[in-house]
Amino acid sequence: MRRPNRTPERAEHRCLIDGSRLIVESLARSGADVFVGYPITPANLIYAYGFKRVPVAIAAPDEITALQWMAGFSACGRIPITATSFPGFALMIESIGMAHMMELPMVVILAQRLGPATGSATAGAQGDLLLLHGMISGGYAVPVLCPADFTDCWELSSLAVHTAVRLRSPVVLLTSRETVMTQRDFDLGRLPDLTAAERVLYSGPDPYEPYTPEENLVPAFLPVGNDRHQVRLTASTHGRRGVHESVAAEALANTARLQGKVIANLPEFTKFELDEQDGSETIVVAWDVTALAARQAVARLRSRGRRVSLLVPKTLSPIPPIYTEVLARYARVVIAEENLTGQLRLILFGCAGRPGLVGVNAIGRMVSPGDIITAVKEQ
Amino acid sequence: MSGRFLTDSPLPFCGGCGHGLVVRNTAKALERLGVSPLDVVLVTDIGCHGIIDGHFLTHTVHGLHGRAVALAAGIAAGLPETKTVLVYVGDGGAVIGLQHLVEAAHHNFDMTVIVHSNMLYGMTGGQPSGATPCGYRTPSCPAGKAEPGYDLCQRVHSAGAASARRVIGKGDFSDVIVEAMTTPGFAMVEVMEHCSSYGVKHNPERSLEAIVRDAELSMEPLRNPVTKPFRIESRGEALSLLAIDPIDRRFRAGLDRRISILLGGSAGEGVQVAAETFARAAIAAGLSATKKGIYPVTVGVGYSVAEIILSPEPILYAAAITPDLVALTSLDGFKYYQRVITEMRSGHILMDEELPGPVTNATVTRADIRRPAGKRGAALYALALLARQHRLFPTAALVEESARGRLAGKLDISHLLSQPDKEDA
Numbered sequence: 001m002r003r004p005n006r007t008p009e010r011a012e013h014r015c016l017i018d019g020s021r022l023i024v025e026s027l028a029r030s031g032a033d034v035f036v037g038y039p040i041t042p043a044n045l046i047y048a049y050g051f052k053r054v055p056v057a058i059a060a061p062d063e064i065t066a067l068q069w070m071a072g073f074s075a076c077g078r079i080p081i082t083a084t085s086f087p088g089f090a091l092m093i094e095s096i097g098m099a100h101m102m103e104l105p106m107v108v109i110l111a112q113r114l115g116p117a118t119g120s121a122t123a124g125a126q127g128d129l130l131l132l133h134g135m136i137s138g139g140y141a142v143p144v145l146c147p148a149d150f151t152d153c154w155e156l157s158s159l160a161v162h163t164a165v166r167l168r169s170p171v172v173l174l175t176s177r178e179t180v181m182t183q184r185d186f187d188l189g190r191l192p193d194l195t196a197a198e199r200v201l202y203s204g205p206d207p208y209e210p211y212t213p214e215e216n217l218v219p220a221f222l223p224v225g226n227d228r229h230q231v232r233l234t235a236s237t238h239g240r241r242g243v244h245e246s247v248a249a250e251a252l253a254n255t256a257r258l259q260g261k262v263i264a265n266l267p268e269f270t271k272f273e274l275d276e277q278d279g280s281e282t283i284v285v286a287w288d289v290t291a292l293a294a295r296q297a298v299a300r301l302r303s304r305g306r307r308v309s310l311l312v313p314k315t316l317s318p319i320p321p322i323y324t325e326v327l328a329r330y331a332r333v334v335i336a337e338e339n340l341t342g343q344l345r346l347i348l349f350g351c352a353g354r355p356g357l358v359g360v361n362a363i364g365r366m367v368s369p370g371d372i373i374t375a376v377k378e379q
Numbered sequence: 380m381s382g383r384f385l386t387d388s389p390l391p392f393c394g395g396c397g398h399g400l401v402v403r404n405t406a407k408a409l410e411r412l413g414v415s416p417l418d419v420v421l422v423t424d425i426g427c428h429g430i431i432d433g434h435f436l437t438h439t440v441h442g443l444h445g446r447a448v449a450l451a452a453g454i455a456a457g458l459p460e461t462k463t464v465l466v467y468v469g470d471g472g473a474v475i476g477l478q479h480l481v482e483a484a485h486h487n488f489d490m491t492v493i494v495h496s497n498m499l500y501g502m503t504g505g506q507p508s509g510a511t512p513c514g515y516r517t518p519s520c521p522a523g524k525a526e527p528g529y530d531l532c533q534r535v536h537s538a539g540a541a542s543a544r545r546v547i548g549k550g551d552f553s554d555v556i557v558e559a560m561t562t563p564g565f566a567m568v569e570v571m572e573h574c575s576s577y578g579v580k581h582n583p584e585r586s587l588e589a590i591v592r593d594a595e596l597s598m599e600p601l602r603n604p605v606t607k608p609f610r611i612e613s614r615g616e617a618l619s620l621l622a623i624d625p626i627d628r629r630f631r632a633g634l635d636r637r638i639s640i641l642l643g644g645s646a647g648e649g650v651q652v653a654a655e656t657f658a659r660a661a662i663a664a665g666l667s668a669t670k671k672g673i674y675p676v677t678v679g680v681g682y683s684v685a686e687i688i689l690s691p692e693p694i695l696y697a698a699a700i701t702p703d704l705v706a707l708t709s710l711d712g713f714k715y716y717q718r719v720i721t722e723m724r725s726g727h728i729l730m731d732e733e734l735p736g737p738v739t740n741a742t743v744t745r746a747d748i749r750r751p752a753g754k755r756g757a758a759l760y761a762l763a764l765l766a767r768q769h770r771l772f773p774t775a776a777l778v779e780e781s782a783r784g785r786l787a788g789k790l791d792i793s794h795l796l797s798q799p800d801k802e803d804a
Contacts, residue, residue, distance in 0.1 A: 013625045016659050016668065025620040034457075034611065041676070053620050055613040058456075061482050065449045068442070068479070072453015073611070075440060080453075098443050121676065182671040182697055183655065185662045188621050224420050224438040225458045234432065234441040243433035244441070292695040366698050 013188040019153040019179040020045035022191075023109065026157035027081050028053045031165070031196040032107060034073045034080040036066045038088060041121035042177040043111040046083035054081070063088040067095030067108075074104035075233055077199065077223035079161060083109035086128055087118060093135050096170050098235040100136055100258065103211070103219060105164035105171075107157075112176040112288070114364060123364055124177035126288050126338040132172055132317055133347055138255075141262045143167065143269055144317035146174040148291035150186050153179065156271060156314060158194045163269045165197040167261060168218050174316060176338070178289040178366065202229070209240040211254050217261035262318060270320040273312035280307040282332040282376055287313050287344060290336050290367045297372035308376055319347060334375050336360035336367045384409050384416055386434050395579070397548035397572030398428050398495055405465065405493065408556035409437075412463070419463045422451035424476075426469035427502050428495040437465075445475025452479070452488040456611045463560055464490040471500045473531055474509030480531070480567070484540035487564040489608035493556065494531060496545075497572035498590070505577030512594035516581040528594065535567050536601035542566040543601040547588060564608040571596070624783065630664035633770035637690035639699030640765065641719065643712020644758045646674060646683045650712070652785050653758035654685035657766070660780040661689045664772035669697040673715075682711040689771060702726055704769065705741070706761035707734060708748055729765055731757065744768075751795055760792050767796070 024035075024046055035050030035057040051057040056078075060066035063084060070080035084092065089110050099106060110132075114123035132144050143163050145156045157173060164171040202208050202220035208229030211219050224231045232242030237251045245251035273291075275298070276283075286294035291312040298310045309330065313323055327333050327348070333356060335345045342359035349357055360367055360375045384406040390399045409419060419437035423429040425444035432439035442450045447468050455464040473480060473494050483490065498515055500506045505518040510531055514523040532543040541564040546552045548570040559566035573579055573587040582590065591598075642657075644650040651672045658668035667690045674683045686699050705720055707713045707730040720728055723741035730737070732745040752760035759781060763774050778793045 014628065014662055015623050015626055016655060016662060016670065017623075021620045028617070028620075033613070049620055053617045055615065055617065056611045057614075058611060061478060064446065065452075065479060065482060068446045068449030069453035069456070071442070072450050072455070073457045075450075075454055076457030078457055094443060095446065098446075102440075102442075122673065178671075178697065182669055183658065184669045184694065184697065185626075185658070185667050188625075191621075224440060224454060225417075225462045226438075227415075227417050230417065230436065230438055232432065232439045232441075234439075235443055236441060241433075242439070244430065292697070296695040366696070368698065368700060369696050370700075 011189050014185060015188060016183050017150070017186050018045060018181060018183050019147065019150055019175065020181070021049055022150055022153040023157045023173070023175070023180070024049035024053050026154045026194060027107060027161055029194045029196065030158040030161035032079045032081045032161050034058070034070070034078045036060050036070050036073070036080055036082045038063050038066045038082070038084065040085045040088045042113055042181050043083040043085055043109065045180060046109055046111070050081070050083065063091040064095060067092045067099070070106050071095060071099050071102065071104050074099065074106050075102070075224045079105055079165065079197065081107040081109065083111060085111050085113045086115055089128070096142065097136050099170045100140065100142055101235045102233045103168040104233070105168055107160045107164055107171050107173055109173045109175065111180045112174070120364070122177070124289065124338060124366065125363065126176055126290065126343070129174070129316060130343040130346065132174065140259045141318040142170055142172060143262060144172045144174050144315070145269065145271065146288050146314055146316045147179060148273070148288065148312050148314060150184060151190065152314060154191050159269055159271065162197045165199060166218065166268065167265055168221055169262065174288070176288050210242045211238060212240045213257055213261070217257055217264050266318055266320055269315055270322070271314040272320070272323065273310070273314070274326060275310040277302065277307050277309050280309045281330060282334060283309040283311055283327060283330040284334045284336065284372060284376065285311045285313065285327070285344065286336040287316060288338070290338055293367050293369045294336055294372055297369035297376070300369060301373055301376060306376065313344070324348065330356070332356040332358065334358045334360060334372065336372050338362055338367050382406055382410055384436055386436060388434055390434060391430050392427065393576050395575030396427070397497060397570065398431070400548055401428070401493060401495055401570050402431055402434070404551065404553040404556055407551070407553040408560060411553065411557050412560060414463055418461060419465060420454055420458070421465045421467065422447045422454065424468040424472035425502070426472055426495070426500070428467050428469055431467065445472045446479065447472065448476050448483050448492060449479040451490050452483045452486070455488045455490045456609055460489060460608065460610070465560070466490055466492040468492060468494055470494060470496040470498060470510035470531070471508035474529060477529070477534065480535050481538040484535040484538035484565045486609045487539065487541065487606055489564055489610070491556070491559045492567040494567065494569040495572060496531070496569050497574040497578060499574055499577055501574050501577060505574065505581070512590060512596070514593070515590060518577055518581065521581065530596060531569050532567065532597070532601055535565070536603065539603055540565045540567055540601070541603055541605055545569040545571060545596055545598055547591065548572040549587070563605055626659055626662045628663060628665045630773050630776040632661070632664040632666045632691065632772045634666060634689055634772065635691060637688065637692065637694070638703040640687040640689070640704045640706070641699060641702045641716055642685045642687065642758055642762060643705070643707045643709070643716045644683055645709040645711040646678060646680050648683065648709065648758060649755045649790065650683040650685055650758045653762055654687055656759060656781050656784070656786055657762040657777060658687055659784070660776035661772055663776045663780060666691060666772065667694045669694050671697070682715040684712055684715050704765050705729070706758070706765055707731065708757040708761050710734060727769070729761055752792060756790050756792055759790060760795055763792060763796055
């Protein structure tokens with residue numbers, strides 16, 4: 001296993017940097033060892049950095065091939081990563097479902113841009129969250145982590161690799177144009193050291209069954225081609241041996257386990273920021289880059305004497321139960337996101353909504369602190 | 380007894396189906412190669428042939444329809460050359476994944492693809508595939524397929540396959556499979572079959588050999604010069620992406636509030652680098668800074684503009700709703716921001732004197748920018764003038780930062796600033 005590459009300096013190290021650089025460096029230090037690239041705006045910087053930094057980088061001819069190659073690398077014991085935006089991600093979905101079913105670790109970075117369809121490649125958006133909640137046939141959860149700022153780019157990218165390996169699962173790192181392309185001043189000296197994800201291979205005395213779960217519901221891993229045990233991987237409904245068994249009880253139990261393992265291990269990758277103010281009856285909820293506008297809005301409201309709390313969810317699939325527990329404490333919930341339909345709002349509260357629920361939405365531009373302040377004041 | 384490579388279970392194919400023969404010839408070929416079952420990875424596609432994985436005692440991977448070749452490519456590239464990667468795919472899957480075949484041949488991934496070419500989709504009721512020959516009848520095209528099928532061997536051969544060969548799926552063709560598996564790099568064997576459930580019934584008067592002959596599908600082996608098979612190779616420890624020079628805080632900023640600055644210029648005139656340099660200079664003066672670039676996808680033509688925010692406090696929301704300062708160095712930049720500057724009620728616009736006069740309530744200064752600085756220096760010079768006039772930070776910071784990084788040795792505006800402002804932190 002590669003040793004973690006230490007940050008050059010631990011003292012203050014100010015620089016002008018983009019989130020893509022932090023994401024790729026973090027993924028590489030955390031053990032990602034193959035970058036499979038197919039270019040698309042706004043993920044181009046990630047591609048460029050991937051080819052500079054990741055030990056193996058290979059250009060795929062299209063996004064379907066990219067994910068299939070990644071699945072092959074993953075089956076061999078590598079930790080592959082790629083980066084794309086919606087048009088490419090749409091092509092990857094069937095293969096992500098395959099990797100989910102085969103239980104192959106990998107990280108897919110989804111840099112959101114303005115849709116529908118080709119939309120505007122260079123405009124930001126937060127339009128793909130709902131898709132991520134329904135992309136696996138049957139509605140099974142794939143872990144989704146979403147950085148709100150540059151520190152998150154560092155920490156959540158690492159968590160994405162660790163989660164992919166620990167859960168034997170694809171993980172989506174959800175981000176957007178502003179985070180991966182806008183340059184900001186940032187102090188690298190603030191970044192914590194990262195550790196590379198440790199691959200624990202099956203070493204038991206019994207014949208290996210690729211889908212026999214351990215205590216945490218995750219099966220032990222062995223790469224295909226190993227010299228000790230036969231490995232069977234399949235995208236078809238299967239039991240412990242990895243052979244298609246249609247609707248046999250063991251196969252269905254294994255399928256249900258796919259959801260169970262993600263839920264059971266959710267506390268290990270639950271990340272959120274909760275800034276509650278005593279006496280507040282309103283809470284602002286914002287994810288991705290809108291969280292920055294929300295922080296600014298909340299600070300300004302408080303400076304004017306308005307009591308308001310803030311929730312920045314960073315684990316966006318599955319939804320940790322703590323989110324709804326927190327929100328239930330507030331009479332008013334203001335959810336700000338850069339899309340037209342309020343995707344997190346729908347995921348949290350459905351079509352029925354709830355009393356006191358307000359959406360702050362925009363397309364083609366970032367939600368501004370002023371948008372959020374207005375919504376809070378109007379309640 | 381099924382040998383070392385197959386279980387004892389009966390094969391799951393219809394009576395008379397050629398798939399069973401492909402399986403037995405594969406197992407025989409593997410026996411002849413003398414490899415261990417754990418040295419072999421069999422990747423199967425979707426289709427009747429794909430239900431065989433549970434019968435093989437090798438490693439097995441069963442993926443998506445049409446994608447087995449791409450999945451196997453990742454495996455082949457990730458394993459050492461001592462391992463054998465076999466792919467089973469049908470003619471339907473081969474056509475769905477034709478690009479995967481072409482790409483695998485082109486890259487020379489080290490694998491052997493065996494196409495079970497039974498001229499239709501057997502699993503879904505006998506629809507023709509892209510490889511079904513002209514005139515071949517299936518349940519869904521009883522009059523016969525109207526157009527010729529793809530010659531899969533020719534396709535992969537022209538893409539660079541080390542070896543491609545078609546065989547009639549009868550008798551013992553294990554030597555052809557052995558030859559393919561011992562070929563370094565990408566090899567394909569297309570086994571011609573006649574689906575016993577749908578093909579024979581709808582084409583009762585035609586033999587398999589006659590169908591293949593009438594379709595002018597050649598049995599001649601196709602070879603390209605042997606080249607090194609593709610395998611991923613680690614480049615070793617790469618330089619950290621964070622190994623970038625720190626920006627020391629060594630100047631004192633004059634700015635005491637957040638401001639946003641728009642820089643409008645043309646592609647190829649150093650607008651983005653100038654904006655980055657300006658932001659770095661601001662950081663050197665202790666300010667917080669953000670910079671985003673905006674330009675068309677055709678990066679070499681048209682506008683190139685940048686949005687910069689500076690603040691003595693950390694910047695969270697990084698967008699300029701109403702700009703405070705605007706620098707315009709070319710007509711492209713002027714046109715891009717024309718609506719924005721028309722709507723400005725206050726603030727300052729600095730523009731090259733050759734540009735048209737704007738309609739705006741902002742203060743406008745027209746200056747000689749492009750002529751003394753040149754088109755590649757105009758953006759940085761304009762920003763320097765704004766920094767000086769509005770006392771954002773000392774222009775010495777800009778001169779120093781432009782002497783580092785991407786502008787080092789390429790652009791020096793210090794002579795234009797006769798005496799750069801310098802106020803140490």
